[in-house]
Amino acid sequence: MSHFGFRTAHPNGNARLGWFTTPHGTIETPAFMPVGTHASVRGLDMGEIRRAGAQMILANAYHLYLRPGDQMVRAFGGVHAFARWDGPMLTDSGGYQVFSLARYRKVTEQGVEFRNKLDGSLHEYTPEKVMQIERNIGADVIMQLDELIEGGSDHRASRKAMERSLRWLERCRVEFDRLERDGRAPVEALAVPDGAPPLATHDEAHDLPAPPQALFPIVQGGTYADLRRASIEGILQSGDWHGIAVGGLSVGEAKSAMYDTFDVCAPLLPWDMPRYLMGVGFPDDLLEAVSRGMDLFDCVAPTRMGRHGTVFTADGKVQIQKSSNRTDRRPLTDDCPCPACTQYDRAYLRHLMVTEEPLGPRLLALHNLTFLMQLMERARTELAAGTFTTWSDEWLRRYRTRTAFTGSASANGR
Structure with missing residues (x-):
């Protein structure tokens, strides 16, 4: 039996009321998800976030990989236990963070090589590595590694990034399934202070199996309708999914172009799965997106502003x-x-x-x-x-x- 499900009711044009079921609860959609990049919504505690009305929050796998380390998060029982949040959670793979590291990274077909801005150390970020990281962190929904490029990029560059994202999705899916089948690799030994409770990783029988998670693919293609259509077609042909994300927007393009992209994508996205619009969080944009059939949203702008x-x-x-x-x-x-x-x-x-x-x-x-x-x-x-x-x-x-x-x-x- 699947740990995930989605049903809808009361359609109003393309807009709809929905219920997205996860292992940590059901989210009524449309819904906005606060961004807790480091497993913390900056300056706020989880009780405040819950009382504000949040149903689901997200963290960033890239940042948690760098600090405190995905294995450390796993050792504390996963991100829910680590952050003291008992509701649904999502982790972004870090595609946007890689995009923003222009001076520090090199993108190839294999993945991304970058230097940690914190200490200068060199890291290789591949689709397989990202799946291992996100499986360790343990959020309910995890995102594929995709290639995000600047808003306003030309058709050729947008097509190249979209096609690479599809190839990376296939590699993510294969590794995701392998970890589901074979379990996670043991983590390095971590000592605890005398008298402190044992870590979750000390119990291998419960720690090695991967937790129930849903992998979401990401639709890319800039503001080019043909590329968005090709991305959706490739995603739907590559596997069965519990949800689908639309990425690569709100990165500098005109709002009219963003709304036009919603109009292109919505009719092609399956009705029976949640649609997650990444990185959009202004009030008017949310309502415009809801009216075009989007269900889940996140953005750092509300708290940052x-x-x-x-x-x-x-x-x-x-x-x-x-x-x-x-x-x-x-x-x-x-x-x-x-x-x-x-x-x-x-x-x-x-x-x-x-x-x-x-x-x-x-x-x-x-x-x-x-x-x-x-x-x-x-x-x-x-x-x-x-x-x-x-x-x-x-x-x-x-x-x-x-x-x-x-x-x-x-x-x-x-």
Whole structure:
């Protein structure tokens, strides 16, 4: 019996309500996943993340491989036990991080050779190695190693990267299946302090078998419709999958091009599996993607922007450090349940940011996450009621309309 499943209901055009079952619980979709790169959403604890409405979070295999090491994470019982998160988790393979290491890496057909920016050590990152790393980390959903290139790349470069990603997917699948069949290799011996509990790896009978996991392929091809179609065709011909991701977007292309790519991909993606749109997390982009049939989302932008003083509201983004907020006693929003909105006013939040008090970035990052969780929850409610399209159109109109004045209840604080 499979540990994974997906069912849908209440379709509204291409948008749909869904339930994605994993070994650590069921995610109701559409859903936004907070990014915990190092198995931690920066500055926030897992209880806060859960209370914000998160159902599933993700970590990054590349970063955990470098520190503390994938074998160390495995020794502590896997990423769920290590991070103290008992819900579903996903690990990205690190394709984006490799992409961002332009000065430190070399990409070949075999894989990626790069130097660790932390200590200068040389590493080889292959599809097989990535599967071993992600199997050690133990998230419910793991991603293939793909080749991501710059937004706006020409057709030839985009085709080359897309075709290589398909070849790497096949190698990922073969190694994933081998580890499922044969189990994981024993880890190096790790000593524990006297009196400390034993590590999970000390019990080989339970440690060597690979945990139940789902491998997701990634659709690539830039903003070229023919390449996206070819990528999807190749993925569907290469195996049976529990879900599929769309990557390579939100890397500098125009929003209209991104939305056009959603329109190309959605009709070709199987209806009976979750669609994960990688790296997209602005409120308007989420609703545009939901309306085009996407189900799962992640992005570092909400927490990163919050830590730097930019917050989401239904009337657009607010720059909290602006002087207009110095005497503003209103909450960020009236209907948000986060601590920033229920306990503090804009003037105090601004004060925290301009005085560089650590509480400020934490509160604003938590607000942005809560805002997106509330937005996705409302989208699910509207889908269930059959009113998603009408509601979404009105919500987007309001969000995109820049308020021309300040000082009234509808001002967005800009």
